[in-house]
Each structure stands twice: as structure tokens, then as C-alpha cells.
Amino acid sequence: MSKETLHNIRLGIFVMAGILLLITGLYFIGSNTNMFSKTITLYVTFKNVSGLKAGNNIRYAGIDVGTVEDIEIVNDTTIRVKMNVKADLQKVIRKNALATLGTDGLMGNKLINIDPVSSEGELVKEGDELASTPAVNMEEMLRTLSVTNRNVLAISANLKTLTDNINSSRGTLYTVLMDTTIAPKIHHSLDNIATISDNIKLVSEDLNEMIADVQQGKGTVGKLVNDTAMSNDLVKAIQEVKSAGERINSSAMDLKQVLEKVNDGKGTIGTLINDTASANSLKRSLLNVEVITIKFNEDLEALKHNFLSAGILRIKKRKRRRSWANKSCVQKSTSKQ
Amino acid sequence: MESTKQPGPPVPKKADPAWLSIIPDDLRDFLNEAGDITRFAMRFFREVFVPPYEMREVIHQCYEVGYRSLTLVGLTAFIIGLVLTLQSRPTLAKFGAESWLPAMVGISIIREIGPVIVALICAGKIGSSIGAELGSMKVTEQIDAMEVSGTNPFKYIVVSRMIATTLMIPVLTIMGDTIALCGSFIAVRIKSSVSFTLFFNQVFESTEFSDFLPAFIKSFFFGFAIGLIGCYKGYNSKKGTEGVGESANSAVVVASLLVFVLDLIAVQITEFFGYI
Numbered sequence: 270m271s272k273e274t275l276h277n278i279r280l281g282i283f284v285m286a287g288i289l290l291l292i293t294g295l296y297f298i299g300s301n302t303n304m305f306s307k308t309i310t311l312y313v314t315f316k317n318v319s320g321l322k323a324g325n326n327i328r329y330a331g332i333d334v335g336t337v338e339d340i341e342i343v344n345d346t347t348i349r350v351k352m353n354v355k356a357d358l359q360k361v362i363r364k365n366a367l368a369t370l371g372t373d374g375l376m377g378n379k380l381i382n383i384d385p386v387s388s389e390g391e392l393v394k395e396g397d398e399l400a401s402t403p404a405v406n407m408e409e410m411l412r413t414l415s416v417t418n419r420n421v422l423a424i425s426a427n428l429k430t431l432t433d434n435i436n437s438s439r440g441t442l443y444t445v446l447m448d449t450t451i452a453p454k455i456h457h458s459l460d461n462i463a464t465i466s467d468n469i470k471l472v473s474e475d476l477n478e479m480i481a482d483v484q485q486g487k488g489t490v491g492k493l494v495n496d497t498a499m500s501n502d503l504v505k506a507i508q509e510v511k512s513a514g515e516r517i518n519s520s521a522m523d524l525k526q527v528l529e530k531v532n533d534g535k536g537t538i539g540t541l542i543n544d545t546a547s548a549n550s551l552k553r554s555l556l557n558v559e560v561i562t563i564k565f566n567e568d569l570e571a572l573k574h575n576f577l578s579a580g581i582l583r584i585k586k587r588k589r590r591r592s593w594a595n596k597s598c599v600q601k602s603t604s605k606q
Numbered sequence: 607m608e609s610t611k612q613p614g615p616p617v618p619k620k621a622d623p624a625w626l627s628i629i630p631d632d633l634r635d636f637l638n639e640a641g642d643i644t645r646f647a648m649r650f651f652r653e654v655f656v657p658p659y660e661m662r663e664v665i666h667q668c669y670e671v672g673y674r675s676l677t678l679v680g681l682t683a684f685i686i687g688l689v690l691t692l693q694s695r696p697t698l699a700k701f702g703a704e705s706w707l708p709a710m711v712g713i714s715i716i717r718e719i720g721p722v723i724v725a726l727i728c729a730g731k732i733g734s735s736i737g738a739e740l741g742s743m744k745v746t747e748q749i750d751a752m753e754v755s756g757t758n759p760f761k762y763i764v765v766s767r768m769i770a771t772t773l774m775i776p777v778l779t780i781m782g783d784t785i786a787l788c789g790s791f792i793a794v795r796i797k798s799s800v801s802f803t804l805f806f807n808q809v810f811e812s813t814e815f816s817d818f819l820p821a822f823i824k825s826f827f828f829g830f831a832i833g834l835i836g837c838y839k840g841y842n843s844k845k846g847t848e849g850v851g852e853s854a855n856s857a858v859v860v861a862s863l864l865v866f867v868l869d870l871i872a873v874q875i876t877e878f879f880g881y882i
Contacts (some may be wrong), residue, residue: 273666280669283676287777290784291822297810298818324814 302336307356310338312398313368313381315348319404321370321379327352328371329383334358337381352381364397365390370404646838650768653761663766671732671767672774676781682727683782686719687711687789695797704798705808711790712809713817720783721821722869725828728775729861733836736767737857740840741850749841764841768833775829776822816876824872828865835861 299305302324318340327335335354343349354362362383371382383399393399435443445451482488486495493499530536534543541547572578626634691711698704740763743749752759791805839857843849 273662276669276673277665279673280665283673284668284777287780290780294780294783294810294818295815297806298813298815301811302814 301333303353303355308335308353309356309359309393309395311352311354311362311393312396313350313352313401314343314398315350315370315401316346316403317406318348318350319370319379319406321350321381325378326373326380327354327383328380329354329358329362329366330385331382334383350381354383359393361385362393362399363390364393364399366393366399368399368401370401642842643834643838646764646841647834649760650765650834653758653765654769656761658761660762660766663762664769667766667770668774670735671728671770672777675728675731675774675778678731679724679727679778679782680785682723683720683786684789686723687715687786688793690714690719690786691790691793692796695793707794708790708800708805708808709812712787712813715783715786715790716813717817717821718869720786721779721825721828722865723786724779724782725775725825725832725865726862728771728778728829729832729835729865730858732771733832733857733861734854736771736833736836737839737843738850738854740764740837741843741853744841744843745845745847745850760841764837767837768830771833771836772826772829775832776825779822779825820872820876824868827868827872831864831868832861835864 296305321337321340323337323339325337326333327337335352335358337350338353339351341349341351363385365386365388367384367386369382369384371380372378373380435446483491483494486492493503531539531542534540541551573582629637691707694710695704695707698707698710740749743763749759749763752762787806787809791800791802794800794805836857839853839860843853
């Protein structure tokens with residue numbers, strides 16, 4: 270092989286390697302801008318695109334799926350962004366997906382995030398327009414942060430005053446914070462609280478068991494809750510109590526009428542209560558009856574000691590004793606059985 | 607009828623215009639040389655499209671300019687990529703942006719450092735080589751001998767070399783960029799565990815055609831400028847051995863300077879078209 274041919278081969282390898290590297294580099298750069306893949310065009314409208322430029326990335330669920338092709342000002346409040354998205358994503362992106370302006374990192378390039386929503390929707394087609402949500406405005410965020418900073422400053426100043434007061438006054442809070450003997454007490458209190466909570470736990474467990482029993486129909490309350498027959502009886506009982514109450518009510522009404530009549534002095538009792546003359550004559554009659562009964566007792570004592578009636582009384586007494594003895598024998602035999 | 611031409615009185619030399627005396631001598635020499643180089647370049651464009659084409663010589667010069675410069679260019683590019691990454695790392699680490707290192711170094715190499723460093727290395731190696739070679743040919747009257755033998759020395763010597771530099775510098779630039787990125791990857795791997803795939807993904811994610819194409823196009827102009835200055839300086843070398851050394855030296859200096867001037871113009875044009 271001549272020297273010239275060898276040189277030519279070396280040169281050929283050198284140039285081919287250079288061209289290969291050029292093509293590879295162009296392919297990798299082009300693939301990032303979806304130059305060599307099939308794409309579909311989607312549109313989204315914003316009020317403010319915050320520095321978005323043609324060529325910025327489109328992300329779907331955090332994955333780069335396309336680039337911004339063009340940005341068009343439609344009117345003073347509408348900016349329409351034309352997006353080139355990989356055609357494969359047509360099977361995934363739905364019409365109700367939301368497009369949001371975002372940033373790649375804290376200080377990176379602007380980009381559009383397409384976020385899927387949970388509800389069902391139709392799949393996108395060529396030329397569809399997606400809904401957008403307003404982007405977080407950095408300046409607005411900084412303004413809010415400035416207000417927050419001022420508030421934090423005021424709070425820290427107040428806190429400083431408060432801690433100074435606590436230190437200087439040596440009051441209750443200072444004692445609570447600085448007194449070393451309080452810690453064991455708090456510890457003891459916490460132990461007590463733990464014990465109480467244990468007890469509450471036990472009680473709640475018992476209560477749970479009880480409720481379970483009730484639900485299973487055990488015990489009186491369980492039957493009351495679960496037994497339908499008993500509940501019917503209860504309903505009946507309540508109805509009876511109700512009707513008894515009604516009757517008592519009507520009786521009370523009658524009684525009220527009677528008492529009103531008595532108060533008015535109508536009838537015998539009314540006369541007795543309200544008429545003082547009748548009351549006096551009644552007293553006299555009762556005194557006469559008392560005198561008569563005393564005299565009658567005296568007559569009966571005299572009759573006992575009379576010889577004619579004493580024999581008859583003795584016979585009657587004997588008959589009465591016999592009948593009592595027979596009754597006691599019958600009672601003993603029935604109790605044994 | 608026979609006419610005999612009688613020698614007339616000597617034609618008086620045309621006087622220099624008055625405004626020329628206002629210009630300082632150094633500036634006048636500079637402008638004179640600039641005009642001469644422009645005429646030389648225009649002669650190249652006139653000759654390049656006219657047959658016969660010296661393809662064998664063009665291929666030979668491509669081998670000399672391209673293939674034989676690869677080692678030097680590769681080594682330089684590798685070191686530049688490595689050093690640039692190591693030097694950039696502490697500054698980015700201060701901002702907690704070390705993950706941006708591949709992207710930053712990638713864009714720097716592809717946009718600017720790769721083409722300019724390769725052009726400067728080639729200006730040094732190829733420019734001086736062409737200047738010295740053509741200068742010695744001029745001094746030893748080989749160029750005059752070619753003219754006498756009926757060969758167009760400009761086409762054979764100048765056009766072939768200028769085509770070779772114009773075509774080979776872009777190829778060397780692509781190779782230099784690739785080797786510099788490999789050097790950068792090694793520098794990144796020294797301090798952190800970034801995979802080869804992730805490194806090149808990060809480089810190409812942040813690179814666009816607007817980064818690559820202007821740099822690639824300007825490398826053709828760098829190659830043309832190196833060939834033009836080398837050939838001009840050698841072709842117009844002064845007589846004597848001093849002239850050879852001077853033409854080689856001035857070829858390197860002017861070619862390097864022209865590379866920077868072209869780079870400046872390229873940046874302005876790129877900015878004008880909105881690629882920055």
C-alpha cells in the first residue's frame with residue numbers, strides 16, 4: 270500500500286469520525302426540541318406569560334414532552350401559546366388537563382406544566398386548547414413576604430418585651446420556668462394523668478363491653494333496646510299509664526267540682542264544714558252518743574254478772590275455742606305438704 | 607504597411623493624492639496590507655471555481671492540516687475541558703449549583719471555547735507551517751519555477767491549502783468539542799458521581815441549535831482566515847532566510863488576531879439574529 274493511499278485512508282477515517290460526531294451532536298440537540306419525533310399542536314391562553322419564550326419546555330406530570338413553538342398576543346389581556354407536544358402523549362393528555370406557567374428550579378427557565386385532573390375527559394386532538402390557571406407571580410409573592418417579614422419583626426419585638434417582663438417581674442411564669450422543684454411535681458401530675466387515662470381506658474373498655482352486651486340483647490337494657498315484644502309491652506304500659514293519667518285527671522276534675530261545692534257550702538259535707546250551727550249540733554250529738562255508750566258498757570258489765578246470762582255466755586266461749594283449734598290444725602298440715 | 611513604435615518620453619509617475627500624506631506611515635502600511643490580503647482573497651475565489659482542480663493536492667493538504675493536527679488539538683481540548691470544569695466548580699458550589707456544571711461547561715465549550723481554542727492552535731501550527739513552507743518556496747524561487755513550467759502556482763499551492771484549512775478546522779472543532787466534553791466529564795467525576803449518560807444528557811438538554819450552529823459556521827471562517835493569512839504571508843515573503851522566519855511568525859500573529867476579530871464579528875451577527 271502506497272504512502273498516499275495510507276494517508277487517504279487516515280484522512281477518510283478522520284473526516285468520517287468528524288461527520289459522525291456532528292450528526293450525533295445534531296441529533297441529540299434536535300431530539301431535545303422534538304425535531305425528529307412526531308408532534309401535535311396544542312394551544313393554551315394566559316393573561317401573562319412572565320417571560321416565557323419560544324423553545325421553552327412543556328412538562329406533563331414532570332416529564333419533558335414538548336416545546337413552546339410560538340407566542341402570540343391576541344389582545345391586551347390574552348396571550349396565546351402554541352405548543353408542540355409529542356404525538357404519543359395524545360393517548361394520555363385529556364382536554365380538561367390544566368396548563369400552568371412554572372420555572373425550572375428557583376432561577377431556571379420558564380416552562381409550562383400540564384397537570385392531569387382526576388375527573389374523566391376526552392383525549393386531546395390536534396389543535397385543541399387547554400385550560401390554564403394563573404401562575405404564581407414572583408413579585409406578588411415577594412410583596413407578601415415583605416409584609417410577613419414586618420409582622421415577624423413586630424412579633425419578635427413583642428416576644429422580647431414579654432421575656433424581659435418575665436425576667437424582671439419574677440412572677441408566677443418566671444417561677445414556673447425557673448423553679449427546679451416544679452419539674453418533679455409536674456412529673457407526678459403527669460403520672461396521675463397517666464393513671465387517670467388508664468382508668469378512663471378501663472372504663473371505656475367496660476362501657477364498650479356493656480354496649481356490646483346491649484347490642485347483643487343481653488340484660489334488661491339490651492332486651493329493652495332489642496326485644497321488640499318487650500318494646501310493644503312497654504308501649505302498651507305507657508299507653509295504660511297515659512289512660513290512667515287521663516282518668517286521674519278526670520277524677521281530679523270531679524274532685525275539684527266536689528270541693529268547690531263543699532267550699533260553697535252545698536250538700537251535707539258543705540253544710541257540715543261551712544255551717545257553724547250544724548257543726549255545734551253535731552258536736553252535741555256526738556257527746557250524747559259518748560254518754561250513751563258509757564252507760565251501755567256499764568249495763569253490759571252488769572249483765573255478765575247476772576246468773577241468768579252467765580251460763581249462756583260460758584257455752585258460747587267454749588264453742589269459739591274449738592273452732593280456733595280446728596283452723597290451726599288444718600294450716601299446719603297444708604304447710605308440711 | 608509597417609508601423610514602427612517609437613519609444614516616447616518617459617511617462618511621469620502619478621503623484622500621490624494629497625490626503626494620503628495625512629495618514630501616518632504605520633496606518634498606511636496596515637491599510638496597504640489589508641487591501642493586499644483582500645485582493646489575495648478575491649484571487650482565491652476567482653481561482654477556486656476555475657478548472658483544473660488540484661484534488662490530489664487538496665486531499666494531501668487536508669491530511670496535513672486535519673489529521674496531523676488532531677493529536678495537538680485533542681490534547682489541548684482535553685486539558686481545556688478538564689481545567690475549565692475544575693475552575694468553575696468552586697464558584698458554582700458556593701451557590702449550591704454544582705448540578706449546573708455540565709450544562710455550563712457544555713455551553714461554554716460548544717459556543718465559544720472549542721472553536722476559538724482549536725482555531726488558535728491551528729493558527730499556531732498550520733499558519734506557521736504554511737507561512738514557512740510557502741516562504742521557503744518563494745525564497746528558493748520554486749514558485750517562479752512553477753510559473754515557468756506552466757503550472758499555476760496559486761491554484762496548486764494557495765487554493766489547495768486554503769480549501770484544506772477551511773474544511774478541516776470545522777472537523778477539528780467538532781472533535782475538539784467532543785474531547786473537551788470528555789475531559790470535563792472526567793473533572794466532574796473527580797468530585798462527584800455523575801454517570802456518563804447523565805452528564806451528556808445535561809449537556810445536550812441545555813444546548814440548542816442556536817448554540818451549536820453559529821459556532822460551527824464561524825469555524826469555517828476561522829479556517830479560511832488561517833489558510834488565507836498563512837498563504838498570503840508565505841506567498842509574499844521577502845527574499846532571504848529572514849523573510850521565511852518573518853512570514854512564519856507574522857502568519858501566526860495575524861491569523862490569531864484575525865480569529866479574535868472574526869469571533870467578535872460572529873458574536874455581533876449572532877446577537878443581531880437573536881441567537882444569544
